[in-house]
Amino acid sequence: MSRITEKDVDYVAGLARLRLDEEARARLVREMDAILGYMDKLNELNTEGVEPMMHALEMTNVFRDDVVGESMPRDLALETAPQHDGAYFIVPPIMDPEES
Amino acid sequence: MEYEAVIGMEVHVELDTRSKVFCACSTDFHAEPNTNVCPICLGMPGTLPMLNREVVNKSVAVGLALNCTIARWSKMDRKNYFYPDLPKNYQISQYDLPLCHGGYLDIETEGGTRRIGITRAHMEEDPARNVHGMMGGGSGVDFNRSGVPLLEIVTEPDFRSAQQVYDYLAELKQILLYLGASDCNMEEGSLRAEANISVRPKGSERLGTKTEVKNVASFTQTMRAVEYEIKRQIRVLSEGGTIVQETRGWDAEKGISFSQRKKESAHDYRYFPEPDLAPVVVDEAWERRVRDALPELPAARRKRFREAHGLSAYDARVITATRGMADYFEAVVRVGADPKKAANWMMGDLQALCTETRVEVDACAVCPEDLAAMIGLIENGTISGKIAKEVLAAMFETGKHPKEIVEEKGLVQISDSSELEGIVQQVLDANPNQVEQFRSGKDQVKGYLMGQVMKASRGKANPKLASQILEKALRA
């Protein structure tokens, strides 16, 4: 029996702002369930004494110095926006303040 | 039933770096909208962020100042949510392995010292800034703020009153300023405080449902908002109601908080490790380098100024208000000035002159050595304390050495007995009636005559000596 339900798929789709049709929903139930199945397989492994992998990159401490470089021309930044007023990107009105 | 408040604080502080956290754009707050932007901070696909080393340095410094453990190994994570100020649809932040954790800050507050637990302090990027009411009723987005480095400092729910919250914020701000970690300018949004507030029956261990108050413009307003929210929650519970978990805004004019948004379960941020940024390893040597470079922090300095220089608790607090002021004080004392006198002149006349002209004490025209020299001139009797006020004002205006001003303006105190005797005699001759009154037993007339002596000497008479000579002449 599938552990992933259509409700789960709808929840994740909602978080990702995706609208799914019936067919896609059914397919994702299967695919997401298969992913969980794969995780179950991994869980069978004995990982005692194995250091948890926290990050895919092996390298650490890749930094830049705190030096100001050149930014891009504003016209160029605004150019591809659906709407702007020459200074700001314009978006539909925002009603409630969100997280910072 | 008696209730007690349980409050935790979240403070977002913009770190004072020249460039942004992941790109080389300037962090200048005053730039024209969308001029400090590039493909990285605009969130263009295919760009590669790279962490600003100075952000780590400053964050570690703040962490150490707040007695935190610095993570040897830490990483950045993606916090996913949709909002117009967030072009990538995720904010680069830190989730399960913050750079700093498990610290504390001791604050001086009502009823003495209170230890506030610091849960964590983590690095993240500021989102863009939204401007409301643009053309066609839309909102404007300015990406100059996008990618400005932030440190989010989270406390344990260790506050029981609004006053404690205020004292914490004041102490935290002072530390951040001492470290040069942030300019803490609240009007420009460099420091943003949010309070998580709940109430519970006194003695209960269980936490009540909390509300979050944010977007408050000043520490004083934060204190008022917290006070209001505590009272509101107690009222709701006393009337048999329940607290709704939500974010509340603060209307400073009306003095009320109001519901902004229900906290739904939709706040599932699905954090995962940021694959584009390498983990951060702060080894012992790096941590030691930052620790060794830490300045003396406000609390330690206040204590030392009380113990080593004999300042009162109040004076020590005022004199250490800024690092510049405290450094200035120490420079004055270092060249031999009496600490108490130095503090009095700094908090009195010098501060007044500075406030009037809007300069910081440590940036004004009077250098510490000259202030010490002026105090020396009072002590060796060259000028009176009253004349010194005039001298200091001239020093403040011209930047000249006090001796030079005293000579130029002929302000040297008259301590020559024969000269003073002459002035006293003039005054007595001009006021025969008052002399008569004194001699018939009205002692208080002496004060008036003394005033006349000072006036006749244009304030330069050595007050002590002149008083003795006047007394002698009157009794003659």
Ligand SMILES: [Zn+2]
């Ligand atoms: Zn940029």
